[in-house]
Amino acid sequence: MEALTAPQTERWPLLEWVEDIGRIFTGAADGQSALELVAMLKRACDFDHCVVFAYSGEEVPLCLFHTFSAEQYRDFVSDYQAGPYLLDPFYKASYDAVPANLYGIRDLAPDHFFLSEYYLSYYRRMLLRDEIGYFGEAAPGIRTVVSLMRADHRQRFDEADKHRLRQFEPLVRAFVANLWRDGRFGFGERPAKDSLHERLEQGFxxxxxxxxxxxxxxxxxxxxxxxxxxxxxxxxxxxxxxxxxxxxxxxxxxxxxxxxxxxxxxxxxxxxxx
Structure with missing residues (x-):
């Protein structure tokens, strides 16, 4: 009796996933391998932007990777690091060391967050509809968030989206740990925080x-x-x-x-x- 085999059209998706994983973990974790990870996640659930932040206590967040244009980087990263991060639910959750998991911003935000001045003056200015993040620990005391964002013209992430993205949690956590280790990042290696950052933290x-x-x-x-x-x-x-x-x-x-x-x-x- 001839052995049954799956049609070739059904085998290709699995083979493509395997090839994607191979590209992601071949060589050092860097910007190119991060782009491979983003491409793989997008095949499972489409989104517009991705940014990876590392948090350590009251330190100013470090950006490990992003997909923004130069103009978007100023708004999403530079402006964020200049102070608004202090009111960000993702920063607060990382500071509180929430368990490693996939969280939407609505899972973590206070009940009136979407009426708050932070949301209206900063978050909405970014023209974002929704944000979801893989929370983890890249090293002892180093909390990381791989944030996926959808622009204002899109629908919010639904339960089906979250279910698909959760399947990639082990892969994402392993990659970010490698990115931290191989990327020569380190809070202690950075120059001391400038006076603006000190004023923001102390002022709050x-x-x-x-x-x-x-x-x-x-x-x-x-x-x-x-x-x-x-x-x-x-x-x-x-x-x-x-x-x-x-x-x-x-x-x-x-x-x-x-x-x-x-x-x-x-x-x-x-x-x-x-």
Missing amino acids: LEFGKEQLTRREQQICRLLLRGHSSASISKELSICAGTVKIHRKNLYAKLGVSSHSELFLAFLDSIRKDG
Whole structure:
């Protein structure tokens, strides 16, 4: 009896995956092999941009790889590193060392994030519809995110997209570990953070310190990150009514009347410190 074989048209996809993996892991992990990985992921689930960031504690994020044009790099990377990363849910999740997994921004963002001034003034300016990221640890203390982005004209990533992308998690984690090891990256090897970065990090922690109580400062930072009163109530284990009172008081002390004014006051405080 003749052995049964799968039609050649059904065998090609598997062979192509194997060839892709071979190209990705042949030689050093570099920009070219990263592009091979991006191409393979796009065959499973289409997206517009990819960027890989490394995070280590309160250090300014390092960009390990990106697919942006020079103009897009300025907006997505340089501007991000200059401060907005402090309010980014992906940065916060990496800082909190969430378990390695695939997360969408909606899985991590506070409930009012998409109404926050950070989202409206920075994230939306990038003309993005959605973002999803592979979170992992490239080395002890080095958290990484391989972020896949869809432009504003597209649909958000759905559950089918996430299911397909999850199949590649082991491959992505292994590649990023190689990229970190072979790419000669290192936070300790970089020049010391410039004064702007220091002011941003310190400013976020100390904004309103002279006018606000410690509790009001906590609430202020959560408001800047995009938390609602209900979310802050849960985060700090206090009742929502108390949060609203603190919010009213801190607004009065800072001389603002809206979230957008609070955000601008925060930015102004950093500029004045410089």
